[in-house]
Amino acid sequence: xxxxxxxxxxxxxxxxxxxxxxxxxxxxxxxxxxxxxxxxxxxxxxxxxxxxxxxxxxxxxxxxxxxxxxxxxxxxxxxxxxxxxxxxxxxxxxxxxxxxxxxxxxxxxxxxxxxxxxxxxxxxxxxxxxxxxxxxxxxxxxxxxxxxxxxxxxxxxxxxxxxxxxxxxxxxxxxxxxxxxxxxxxxxxxxxxxxxxxxxxxxxxxxxxxxxxxxxxxxxxxxxxxxxxxxxxxxxxxxxxxxxxxxxxxxxxxxxxxxxxxxxxxx
Amino acid sequence: xxxxxxxxxxxxxxxxxxxxxxxxxxxxxxxxxxxxxxxxxxxxxxxxxxxxxxxxxxxxxxxxxxxxxxxxxxxxxxxxxxxxxxxxxxxxxxxxxxxxxxxxxxxxxxxxxxxxxxxxxxxxxxxxxxxxxxxxxxxxxxxxxxxxxxxxxxxxxxxxxxxxxxxxxxxxxxxxxxxxxxxxxxxxxxxxxxxxxxxxxxxxxxxxxxxxxxxxxxxxxxxxxxxxxxxxxxxxxxxxxxxxxxxxxxxxxxxxxxxxxxxxxxxxxxxxxxxxxxxxxxxxxxxxxxxxxxxxxxxxxxxxxxxxxxxxxxxxxxxxxxxxxxxxxxxxxxxxxxxxxxxxxxxxxxxxxxxxx
Numbered sequence: 001x002x003x004x005x006x007x008x009x010x011x012x013x014x015x016x017x018x019x020x021x022x023x024x025x026x027x028x029x030x031x032x033x034x035x036x037x038x039x040x041x042x043x044x045x046x047x048x049x050x051x052x053x054x055x056x057x058x059x060x061x062x063x064x065x066x067x068x069x070x071x072x073x074x075x076x077x078x079x080x081x082x083x084x085x086x087x088x089x090x091x092x093x094x095x096x097x098x099x100x101x102x103x104x105x106x107x108x109x110x111x112x113x114x115x116x117x118x119x120x121x122x123x124x125x126x127x128x129x130x131x132x133x134x135x136x137x138x139x140x141x142x143x144x145x146x147x148x149x150x151x152x153x154x155x156x157x158x159x160x161x162x163x164x165x166x167x168x169x170x171x172x173x174x175x176x177x178x179x180x181x182x183x184x185x186x187x188x189x190x191x192x193x194x195x196x197x198x199x200x201x202x203x204x205x206x207x208x209x210x211x212x213x214x215x216x217x218x219x220x221x222x223x224x225x226x227x228x229x230x231x232x233x234x235x236x237x238x239x240x241x242x243x244x245x246x247x248x249x250x251x252x253x254x255x256x257x258x259x260x261x262x263x264x265x266x267x
Numbered sequence: 268x269x270x271x272x273x274x275x276x277x278x279x280x281x282x283x284x285x286x287x288x289x290x291x292x293x294x295x296x297x298x299x300x301x302x303x304x305x306x307x308x309x310x311x312x313x314x315x316x317x318x319x320x321x322x323x324x325x326x327x328x329x330x331x332x333x334x335x336x337x338x339x340x341x342x343x344x345x346x347x348x349x350x351x352x353x354x355x356x357x358x359x360x361x362x363x364x365x366x367x368x369x370x371x372x373x374x375x376x377x378x379x380x381x382x383x384x385x386x387x388x389x390x391x392x393x394x395x396x397x398x399x400x401x402x403x404x405x406x407x408x409x410x411x412x413x414x415x416x417x418x419x420x421x422x423x424x425x426x427x428x429x430x431x432x433x434x435x436x437x438x439x440x441x442x443x444x445x446x447x448x449x450x451x452x453x454x455x456x457x458x459x460x461x462x463x464x465x466x467x468x469x470x471x472x473x474x475x476x477x478x479x480x481x482x483x484x485x486x487x488x489x490x491x492x493x494x495x496x497x498x499x500x501x502x503x504x505x506x507x508x509x510x511x512x513x514x515x516x517x518x519x520x521x522x523x524x525x526x527x528x529x530x531x532x533x534x535x536x537x538x539x540x541x542x543x544x545x546x547x548x549x550x551x552x553x554x555x556x557x558x559x560x561x562x563x564x565x566x567x568x569x570x571x572x573x574x575x576x577x578x579x580x581x582x583x584x585x586x587x588x589x590x591x592x593x594x595x596x597x598x599x600x601x602x603x604x605x606x607x608x609x610x611x612x613x614x615x616x617x618x619x620x621x622x623x624x
């Protein structure tokens with residue numbers, strides 16, 4: 001009995017090794033004093049120093065963060081409103097149609113979304129740069145937020161709303177005192193999903209950047225095309241660590257807010 | 268509800284704080300106001316010190332952006348919404364941009380340093396009279412090889428590639444005109460040949476090469492050859508120079524049958540805002556001393572005759588990158604063959620790629 005339990009674990013470990021090996025390989029060589037990815041010659045922090053000494057790169061990192069935070073926040077607001085609206089729809093077919101329209105945006109290739117935004121912005125006369133990137137990031141994040149919030153709304157018992165109305169709450173009170181607190185985990189999850197999507201988006205951003213405005217993934221791409229500088233490794237390592245931090249942060253928030261909410265329902 | 272509101276207020280506060288820091292950094296770097304010049308160039312294709320020097324000299328602030336293919340660059344320029352003041356496309360892209368009315372004619376009075384450019388590289392078919400463009404760098408297509416992996420043999424001609432001993436040893440660059448051109452050259456035809464019989468002959472000849480071809484690759488060819496994954500590569504001279512920098516064993520040869528001669532030229536795209544600044548920059552880059560330093564940094568061949576004299580003998584005397592007059596006479600510039608012929612070249616190349624070994 002005991003031995004059979006170990007096989008799944010072994011399989012899991014193998015899968016994780018395959019998934020993480022390339023990243024760890026990249027991280028390992030970011031400390032290489034040799035200058036290439038072929039031979040490891042010695043430990044150095046020179047590549048990290050090079051990254052931090054580069055003001056232009058620092059501006060790009062800040063740009064990326066600003067875009068991620070703003071687009072995540074705005075798309076969460078829009079997404080929550082959208083989810084509430086879809087939830088309100090009574091007729092099943094119409095609801096499914098709306099949901100499918102939402103999901104198509106998630107599964108359609110980034111390249112197509114990026115190209116269509118490029119065409120749209122050009123026709124609309126919007127200068128490529130900060131605003132075009134922000135708008136497109138908001139646009140591709142909204143469907144994700146909707147998808148994260150909607151299950152929470154469906155989980156919520158309709159009787160809660162009825163009870164609140166019974167006790168004299170108006171619509172605004174129901175929304176702010178009952179519905180939103182109930183779906184809070186979904187909102188936060190949606191926010192973090194939107195944040196990570198925006199942080200690592202390449203394809204869409206690649207199409208709609210311009211006029212010197214760059215985000216980190218686009219910059220890494222254009223640097224990697226020129227090949228063989230280990231500062232790319234250092235930069236990627238930092239980005240990887242940052243996303244890890246985000247995941248851990250999300251996990252902690254989820255644990256803290258998740259438990260009492262569940263307890264309340266049980267009571 | 269309160270905690271959600273607090274979260275969002277926090278996020279917006281953080282975002283605006285970061286935006287403020289960014290704008291501070293931007294202004295400390297001087298990237299504000301109309302005092303800028305945006306340059307759109309290939310990655311790692313200029314000595315960064317020269318940009319700083321130009322900034323000091325002209326009082327302009329340079330925004331430097333890079334592209335990785337002519338097509339990407341043309342799309343960004345064509346669709347507008349950008350403000351590139353100077354771009355550096357290759358010659359076939361220049362003739363296409365000219366056709367599409369994407370370029371602003373140069374004012375030769377503002378470019379006194381133009382006189383330093385070698386006569387051979389002026390007034391070429393893709394831009395008669397240099398109305399729109401000034402050469403930045405030039406180079407060839409040739410064979411880079413690792414003599415150690417070939418038992419010390421030397422390659423001198425395209426036909427050497429068909430040698431049976433090179434089985435599965437050749438990497439080709441992924442370009443239709445380069446590869447089909449190689450086939451045409453090896454048969455003694457012109458790179459710009461449009462004769463259907465000659466093209467079919469070249470295609471059959473290339474099909475015979477497939478057992479020797481290990482892969483057809485993009486930019487990663489530099490790492491693969493320098494890393495000794497394959498012994499032979501068909502590449503542009505500039506890439507070859509970079510590989511030889513990485514791996515000293517490598518050697519480069521321009522095949523004796525002739526090959527392609529290519530140019531990257533400086534142009535002012537339609538999107539330019541600072542046309543005077545753009546002229547100032549082009550003129551600055553044409554200064555012999557500046558051009559010489561740039562050539563030393565980038566490793567491509569400079570078209571600037573006065574700069575060539577300033578370069579150390581080991582660079583300017585290197586016949587692999589500055590071929591003698593006899594070989595130069597055999598080099599050809601790609602002509603714009605028109606859309607249909609180009610599509611035909613692409614089809615032939617595709618058939619070659621799909622050809623089974």
